[in-house]
Amino acid sequence: MQNRTKIYTVSQVNSIIKEILENNLPSRLAIAGQITNWSIARSGHAYFDLKDENALLPCVCWRSKLDRLKFEPENGLAAIAKGYIDLYSPHGKFQFYVESMQPAGVGALQLAFEQMVKRLETQGLFDDAHKKPLPQYPQRIGILTSESGAAVHDIKDSIHNRWPPAELFLYPVPVQGEGAAGQIAAAIRDVNRQNKKLKLDILIVGRGGGSLEDLWAFNEEVLAKAIFDSKIPVISAVGHEVDTTIADLVADARASTPTKAGVVAVPDMQEVLQHVENLKNRLLSQLKFLLHSAEQQSDELCIRLQSSVKHLLTDTRNKLYAIAEQIRKIEPHRSLRKKTVDLNNLQNQANAAITAIINDCRMQFTAQINRLAGLNPKSILQRGYSITTNKKTGLLVKRLNDVQIGELLNTELTDENFIESEVTKK
Secondary structure, X not given: OOOOOOOOOHHHHXXXXXXXXXXXXXXXXXEEEXXXXXXXXXXXXXXXEEEOOOOEEEEEEOHHHHOOOOOOOOOOOEEEEEEEEEEEHHHOEEEEEEEEEEEOOOOHHHHHHXXXXXXXXXXXXXXXXXXXXXXXXXXXXXXXXXXXOHHHHHHHHHHHHHOXXXXXXXXXXXXXXXXXXXXXXXXXXXXXXXXXXXXXXXXXXXXXXXXXXXXXXXXXXXXXXXXXXXXXXXXXXXXXXXXXXXXHHHOOEEOOOOOOHHHHHOOOXXXXXXXXXXXXXXXXXXXXXXXHHHHHHHHHHHHHHHHHHHHHHHHHHHHHXXXXXXXXXXXXXXXXHHHHHHHHHHHHHHHHHHHHHHHHHHHHHHHHHHHHHHHOOOHHHHHOOOEEEEOOOOOEOOOHXXXXXXXXXXXXXXXXXXXXXXXXXX
């Protein structure tokens, strides 16, 4: 009897091949090759090939795995993919099912960072035209960072050392790990929605130093978009001076470290007080100049007035003398007495007019001096008052709440001397 050849169905053959693959290949493989034919289906799954100079391997990366990649695969990119090989029975072909992948030669995070910078720069997120100016004297500052890290203390200390009046509001957020970027972005958007009530002048977003992976939350697109959309000016204070993140590039201002955030966010109180003192001195100098100018103008006006009146009197007198001479020659005894009386009357009227003009000038001059004196900020001292300031802040003490027990006060007296005192009771 002849041996009969066994006949297999297609499904049986595929099952045998599948079993051979499972029994003879490692459960997990790492394969190096160049990405080609890259495409993403409507389902979100990626289909592509890995090739070298001699062969090509069909690959599949499910959407759940694709979303975890730190970079964007593209045709021509050399990569190392990890996964397993299995048979796709409906088409009778084996495929490599990719579970993870990274660029060959360049770290996945570094490549992802470079790709993100290029994409966001194309979208205009780094343009200076979109950056908002920081307020010169911020009073209410929001801080988004971890409440347990050293960064929050560095930021607070650097601000309070330079600008004690600032009020700080901490919004605790995770600064690394899965989902951290989304939570920071959500906090930024929430603060912006409530800012009519919060009235924050600046937001500081940051954390201390770490590896590229530790800082990765500040390189994600969701956070970059939230910073870009913020109506409140944002300062990025991430890592060390050598670290640069996407948040640094998008933010309205960058502090190289959390400690430097205070230098970027607020002015120095001592410099401001010195500036105010310089302005006060300039104002006093200008007031003195105006006063002296007014005195000089008044003197010049009086001199010109006296000269004009003297010239007018001289001219009038000469004319009267000429008329009198003519009268005397014609009828010297007839109207000489009357003209003499008229001349005396005219002279009296002229003297009265001169006196009135001079008095009016003096009154105007006195009024100008009084107005200038009223503008002098220290004129109140001449009336027996004093000016009291907080020695620490340099601000005027107007209310009881402007000072605290133990603080030192400076009281300026009329003679420009100062009395220093300590608050012991309120």
